Amino acid sequence: xxxxxxxxxxxxxxxxxxxxxxxxxxxxxxxxxxxxxxxxxxxxxxxxxxxxxxxxxxxxxxxxxxxxxxxxxxxxxxxxxxxxxxxxxxxxxxxxxxxxxxxxxxxxxxxxxxxxxxxxxxxxxxxxxxxxxxxxxxxxxxxxxxxxxxxxxxxxxxxxxxxxxxxxxxxxxxxxxxxxxxxxxxxxxxxxxxxxxxxxxxxxxxxxxxxxxxxxxxxxxxxxxxxxxxxxxxxxxxxxxxxxxxxxxxxxxxxxxxxxxxxxxxxxxxxxxxxxxxxxxxxxxxxxxxxxxxxxxxxxxxxxxxxxxxxxxxxxxxxxxxxxxxxxxxxxxxxxxxxxxxxxxxxxxxxxxxxxxxxxxxxxxxxxxxxxxxxxxxxxxxxxxxxxxxxxxxxxxxxxxxxxxxxxxxxxxxxxxxxxxxxxxxxxxxxxxxxx
Numbered sequence: 461x462x463x464x465x466x467x468x469x470x471x472x473x474x475x476x477x478x479x480x481x482x483x484x485x486x487x488x489x490x491x492x493x494x495x496x497x498x499x500x501x502x503x504x505x506x507x508x509x510x511x512x513x514x515x516x517x518x519x520x521x522x523x524x525x526x527x528x529x530x531x532x533x534x535x536x537x538x539x540x541x542x543x544x545x546x547x548x549x550x551x552x553x554x555x556x557x558x559x560x561x562x563x564x565x566x567x568x569x570x571x572x573x574x575x576x577x578x579x580x581x582x583x584x585x586x587x588x589x590x591x592x593x594x595x596x597x598x599x600x601x602x603x604x605x606x607x608x609x610x611x612x613x614x615x616x617x618x619x620x621x622x623x624x625x626x627x628x629x630x631x632x633x634x635x636x637x638x639x640x641x642x643x644x645x646x647x648x649x650x651x652x653x654x655x656x657x658x659x660x661x662x663x664x665x666x667x668x669x670x671x672x673x674x675x676x677x678x679x680x681x682x683x684x685x686x687x688x689x690x691x692x693x694x695x696x697x698x699x700x701x702x703x704x705x706x707x708x709x710x711x712x713x714x715x716x717x718x719x720x721x722x723x724x725x726x727x728x729x730x731x732x733x734x735x736x737x738x739x740x741x742x743x744x745x746x747x748x749x750x751x752x753x754x755x756x757x758x759x760x761x762x763x764x765x766x767x768x769x770x771x772x773x774x775x776x777x778x779x780x781x782x783x784x785x786x787x788x789x790x791x792x793x794x795x796x797x798x799x800x801x802x803x804x805x806x807x808x809x810x811x812x813x814x815x816x817x818x819x820x821x822x823x824x825x826x827x828x829x830x831x832x833x834x835x836x837x838x839x840x841x842x843x844x845x846x847x848x849x850x851x852x853x854x855x856x857x858x859x860x861x862x863x864x865x866x867x868x869x870x871x872x873x874x875x876x877x878x879x880x881x882x883x884x885x886x887x888x889x890x891x892x893x894x895x896x
Contacts, residue, residue: 491529491877495870498534499620501527501563502556505538507546509570510578519569519580519609525653526613526627530852531875533620536561548583548592556587563587565616569605577601580608584616593619606655626850627652629895632660632670632679633857633866634888647681649696652848652891654879661694661701670890671714679890680704680714680723691725704738705745715759715767722784724758724767735769737784748786757801760784762808768792770800779813779826793826795833801844805851810871812836812845812854823856823869836873846891847871855889 503524508514520538527533538544542559545551545566556564567582577600584594594615600608607628614625629652637644645667650657661667665684672679673693680693690706691714705711709728716723723738727745735749735758749755753773760767766781771789773780777800779793793799798816805811808828815824815835823837823845836854844857853868853875860878864885869876 491531491875495531495874498532499563500536500561501533501565501616501620502536502541502559502561503527503565504541504544504546504567506567506569506580506582509568511571514569515605517606519567519605519612520565522606522609522653523565523613523616526610526625527616529653529877530617531870531877532617548585551585553585553587553590561587563593563620567612572599578605578608580612582612584619606651610651610653623852624850624894626848626852626891626894629849630676630892631855631866632672632888632890632892633886634667634670635886636666647679647694648886649679660696660699661692668888669713670888671716672890672892673716674718674720674893676892676895680716682712682714713757717760717784718762718764724760724769724784726756726758735767735782737767746786748782748784749789751789755780759802759804761804762806768802768804768811770802777816779811792828793833794831795826796824799824799826803845803847803854805847805871806849807851810851812847812856814843814845814856823854825854825871834873836869836871837867837876839867842867844888846889848891849894855891857887857889 503520506519524535528535542555546568564585564587565582567580570579572579580598582596583592585592598608598611610628613627617625630649631652632649635646635648644662644664646662647660647667647670648657649660663683663685668682670679670681678693678695680691682689683692689711691704691711692701693704694701705725707729710726710733713726714723721740723740725736726733727736730747733754733756734747735755736745736747738745751773753771755769755771757770758767767784768779768781770777771780777798778791779799779802780789780791782789796815799813801814803812811826813824814821820840821842822835822839823842824833824835826833839858842856842858846855851871853870855868857864858867864887866879866886866889
């Protein structure tokens, strides 16, 4: 296979992940399978103590929606609540036990002393023991009430599961609008619940492989706007961007190191697609793989010890790993004909991949210790997995009929949810780190 053939093959792999049409719209979320052992919880409507009318979407609705989407909780409908207390003295635990509720959350929304933003004052109780499990005040700036509600949901999730929540994070994805040769691509950022989609960059040429910086402030991505693939780094808030790599051949698949000081990327400067590591401060780039095959899609382990990547050096695409300073690559996935597009769990113990068999592609998780796969999704074209920063869910792209959608599945496969654009398609999802 010639270098030209390799380049064409890799570009084809990239373009195969891009949808033919999409529209920018708010994502709708639908739970398509749930957990029968979900914990019954009541999020009582928060008392609105600020001047003016409360927002259309109440804080308690946002919190309930977050917990419900996790698949681990079964929030009570407000109309089924016999009482709606706003302070501890008003909670009659016997009543809630009769309603078969295990936990109850009460709260208020008020203006801080400085008059800026919002204060969410809330408490979490165990109905059976009457223990107060949380009693906190979350303060957010003007216009950030939804973010504050997500942070409350994060705290409740962590108090009841021992795992930090990821509701206050964001997701990035790529859309394409139009038909035939008249396409317009958008890199979009939205809240983790699909609310408030914001176009970060648009282009008449494909956009691919969005990757968040560890601080959640920037996104690296691949653009073909100059005719050749190039990697850009864009500030999500300011819109400023810089060219990271735009030389001849392939410039693709950017991935930040855990500390943000380095970036792994695929370059074909040496004549073949290889894994390289760039020092973000100096711009110095080191090639760390050397093989006639295609090496691509690098991602870092959470401890920074390894870079996992896709390679067909064994004849079919599989996941390998190599130290960031270079060395002899080690094959990681030992089962299946096709395993690609790795996403490593935050604890470093599992790797989500797109696993192919025949013409079907599903999301599977490889346990590094047991060396076993668990297939999580039932689709026929599932791809681009991305772990949530707490490891609880995996975001991925799939197709339903003639359109692409985003879906998410719990790491154990017990809960699946679908995130649908009201029109068009969406691909290339990437889950952000925790936003501080």
